[in-house]
């Protein structure tokens with residue numbers, strides 16, 4: 001049984017604490033900047049104690065997760081007297097384990113485990129976590145422990161080198177955060193023809209889910225449908241004109257995403273190089289004649 005502590009009782013810390021299987025992991029200590037955050041986590045996990053300092057968590061647990069905002073991880077790591085051989089983790093997707101250098105200097109084993117999942121609320125995160133990928137960075141023996149931990153959370157893992165982390169996290173931003181932005185842009189257009197955001201969301205969700213199903217079951221590039229996949233210049237021209245007519249702030253996003261979509265359509269084989277050039281010219285706003 002591995003003893004676990006958390007410094008930072010926010011969404012990720014609490015969702016992980018609730019998801020770790022109790023037969024293998026004993027979450028026994030938690031500290032957070034605001035006592036009520038730590039107390040909430042402590043109440044949700046049987047036999048978990050709320051601590052008044054981060055040091056008490058480090059003194060109690062074999063493996064400590066620092067699940068605070070990225071900007072304070074390094075400072076917290078430097079303020080604690082870590083124990084030799086103890087495991088110290090962060091969950092940031094963009095930072096390498098270098099920010100845990102102060103813990104390494106105390107001869108702790110440092111690592112990072114980034115859940116490639118969106119933690120918008122504790123309840124939803126607990127539901128979404130099984131099946132997620134965890135990006136791991138650590139040396140042995142901690143690396144093996146992290147692989148076991150990912151499996152215990154019913155997840156899979158990838159090992160990342162420090163130099164790869166920022167691009168890895170940028171990719172996650174595209175898939176998760178900017179998908180939210182795309183939905184927002186679509187909802188704004190529905191507002192323009194008088195449908196509430198709530199109704200528009202309900203209407204667009206089956207399309208979104210169908211697209212995700214096609215990505216999963218058909219894969220790129222064949223999952224791409226729509227006017228660029230078909231090479232329908234006239235339809236795209238109509239879209240551009242309609243966005244221009246309402247002075248939509250999504251005009252340039254439509255252009256840029258359209259340009260990025262042409263290579264997928266080419267790979268699918270439904271358009272040829274000539275049609276791809278025509279699409280590029282149209283989307284760049286150049287004269288097609």
Ligand SMILES: NC(=O)c1ccc[n+]([C@@H]2O[C@H](COP(=O)([O-])OP(=O)(O)OC[C@H]3O[C@@H](n4cnc5c(N)ncnc54)[C@H](OP(=O)(O)O)[C@@H]3O)[C@@H](O)[C@H]2O)c1
Pocket residue numbers: 007008009010011012013031032033034035037038067068069070072076090091092093114115116117118119120
């Ligand atoms: N959100 C996601 O989708 C997601 C996904 C993957 C990884 N991550 C990573 O997970 C980590 C935590 O993110 P999160 O979304 O859980 O953030 P969060 O919900 O904001 O939680 C952070 C927690 O840390 C506490 N805290 C702040 N400063 C502190 C300090 N100096 N000492 C102790 N506790 C402090 C916060 O304050 P209070 O005690 O005042 O409540 C809060 O409870 C980050 O490294 C993030 O990059 C996030």
